[in-house]
Amino acid sequence: MSGSPIKVVVGKPGLDGHDRGAKVVARTLVEAGMEVVYLGLRQTPESIVAAALEEDADVIGLSVLSGAHMTHFKRVRALMEEKGLGDRLLTGGGIIPTKDQETLAALGVGRLFGPGDDPDAIVDYIRDWVREHPREDAV
Amino acid sequence: MGTDNVRIDDLSNLSAGVAPALAEGLWTSFWAGDRRACARLISKVENEPNAIPAIREHLAGKLGHAIRIGVTGPPGVGTSTLCSAIALGLADRQHRVGVIAVDPSSPFTGGAFMGDRVRMDKFVGDDRIFMRSLASREGRGGLSPSTPSVADVIEAFGMDRILIETVGVGQAELDVMNTADLVVLVLQPITGDAIQSMKAGIIEAADLIVVNKSDLPGADTVLQSLRFVYSLGSAKSGKAPPLLAVSAQQTEGIEELVDTIEQLSTSIVQSGRHQELRQMRLVEEIKSGIVDELWQRYLRQSDAERVIEEAAKQLVASGGSAYKFVREMCSKIQLTVDPKANA
Numbered sequence: 402m403s404g405s406p407i408k409v410v411v412g413k414p415g416l417d418g419h420d421r422g423a424k425v426v427a428r429t430l431v432e433a434g435m436e437v438v439y440l441g442l443r444q445t446p447e448s449i450v451a452a453a454l455e456e457d458a459d460v461i462g463l464s465v466l467s468g469a470h471m472t473h474f475k476r477v478r479a480l481m482e483e484k485g486l487g488d489r490l491l492t493g494g495g496i497i498p499t500k501d502q503e504t505l506a507a508l509g510v511g512r513l514f515g516p517g518d519d520p521d522a523i524v525d526y527i528r529d530w531v532r533e534h535p536r537e538d539a540v
Numbered sequence: 541m542g543t544d545n546v547r548i549d550d551l552s553n554l555s556a557g558v559a560p561a562l563a564e565g566l567w568t569s570f571w572a573g574d575r576r577a578c579a580r581l582i583s584k585v586e587n588e589p590n591a592i593p594a595i596r597e598h599l600a601g602k603l604g605h606a607i608r609i610g611v612t613g614p615p616g617v618g619t620s621t622l623c624s625a626i627a628l629g630l631a632d633r634q635h636r637v638g639v640i641a642v643d644p645s646s647p648f649t650g651g652a653f654m655g656d657r658v659r660m661d662k663f664v665g666d667d668r669i670f671m672r673s674l675a676s677r678e679g680r681g682g683l684s685p686s687t688p689s690v691a692d693v694i695e696a697f698g699m700d701r702i703l704i705e706t707v708g709v710g711q712a713e714l715d716v717m718n719t720a721d722l723v724v725l726v727l728q729p730i731t732g733d734a735i736q737s738m739k740a741g742i743i744e745a746a747d748l749i750v751v752n753k754s755d756l757p758g759a760d761t762v763l764q765s766l767r768f769v770y771s772l773g774s775a776k777s778g779k780a781p782p783l784l785a786v787s788a789q790q791t792e793g794i795e796e797l798v799d800t801i802e803q804l805s806t807s808i809v810q811s812g813r814h815q816e817l818r819q820m821r822l823v824e825e826i827k828s829g830i831v832d833e834l835w836q837r838y839l840r841q842s843d844a845e846r847v848i849e850e851a852a853k854q855l856v857a858s859g860g861s862a863y864k865f866v867r868e869m870c871s872k873i874q875l876t877v878d879p880k881a882n883a
Contacts, residue, residue, distance in 0.1 A: 405587035406651065406675070408583075431649065432646075432649050434649045435651050436651065436675045438657060438673050439654065447665060452664055454575060454576055454579060455575060455579050455672055456672065485576050
């Protein structure tokens with residue numbers, strides 16, 4: 402399926418109204434040729450994973466600036482496993498200390514990005530990850 | 541290998557162009573009602589056109605009962621919000637509802653920003669409704685090329701009402717007319733005067749017209765000009781389509797709208813129109829299927845792609861006629877049909 406666009410679900414979990422970062426990243430991914438399903442504000446981990454399931458997304462991207470990243474990323478990752486989406490990438494960004502990033506990485510969360518990161522690095526990371534993790538047809 | 545005397549009437553390789561069969565597990569899960577399998581199958585249909593014939597063969601016996609309802613209108617009139625309300629209304633009337641929301645792909649990058657779920661967040665996780673966003677990809681008529689097949693997958697999954705929301709349209713994006721059983725056209729106040737409503741195109745294709753955002757000033761003017769235009773007659777059915785004023789956000793008029801959609805659905809089934817539309821779509825599907833199949837066979841048995849490239853290059857330089865070249869190429873193809881085949 403190398404020719405088909407990468408599909409990414411982008412959302413903001415929880416009570417956090419700062420969506421400029423999510424919009425900038427979504428736009429960057431679109432300009433890189435990806436199909437982005439933008440969920441917007443005040444999502445729950447359940448609603449994000451349910452949307453990713455119906456959309457058959459390759460990637461879930463969360464934006465968390467509220468400080469609740471440990472809760473949200475952990476919960477979304479757990480739900481992904483539970484719903485059979487463990488083979489997809491969970492990535493994202495926000496104000497996330499390195500120590501927390503390491504803890505989350507150990508739980509299966511992918512690379513997380515922050516202020517000052519080059520948006521193109523996100524594109525490259527997603528492209529490489531998807532290339533290295535081809536999906537199998539059997540469900 | 542040249543293009544001389546290519547035979548495309550050889551039936552021995554009928555399925556040579558069809559992609560490998562899907563894993564058995566996927567179909568088992570799909571028929572067992574696994575939403576993940578449904579989502580995966582939709583991706584197959586979107587991404588692997590070669591796999592569509594085999595997939596549709598699997599689905600064939602399960603199709604023909606769902607009502608496909610196209611929802612279309614100019615950008616920003618509130619089609620997504622309205623679709624969300626209609627989907628919930630239909631689910632509350634004991635239907636299982638599929639929602640296909642198409643948003644535009646960039647002709648420059650191929651990427652797409654799909655925002656319909658922002659307005660459709662009331663039924664996430666609701667088992668009665670299956671929603672899918674589609675990027676329009678190569679589609680230029682308001683839908684993506686795979687939309688009819690995606691609707692088939694969703695219908696076979698068990699949905700009996702399928703909402704198909706087009707990209708925001710102008711005046712003549714009419715794909716929806718050939719894909720849906722009913723067309724709902726959504727407009728809003730301050731949308732132009734009667735002159736706009738008098739133009740040909742999408743306004744003629746509507747089975748139901750909804751003026752959304754009717755809580756805003758100007759709704760009466762739009763309703764009035766539409767009533768005037770339809771009083772002159774309608775090209776599609778001869779009679780004026782129902783005209784409703786609603787506010788999707790204020791949830792005003794939604795019950796009446798869903799009831800009207802239900803009435804129209806019942807009436808096209810009872811009148812036989814539903815089967816007639818399905819038959820018309822099948823005719824088109826068969827025709828384009830034959831064209832695709834013959835074209836694929838032709839490509840497999842020749843290096844037509846290269847010959848066409850080369851010819852185009854020469855035509856640019858020489859200013860010759862493309863149609864003359866087409867006639868020459870076609871004269872080298874032997875297309876014979878067994879006379880018994882059409883008996």
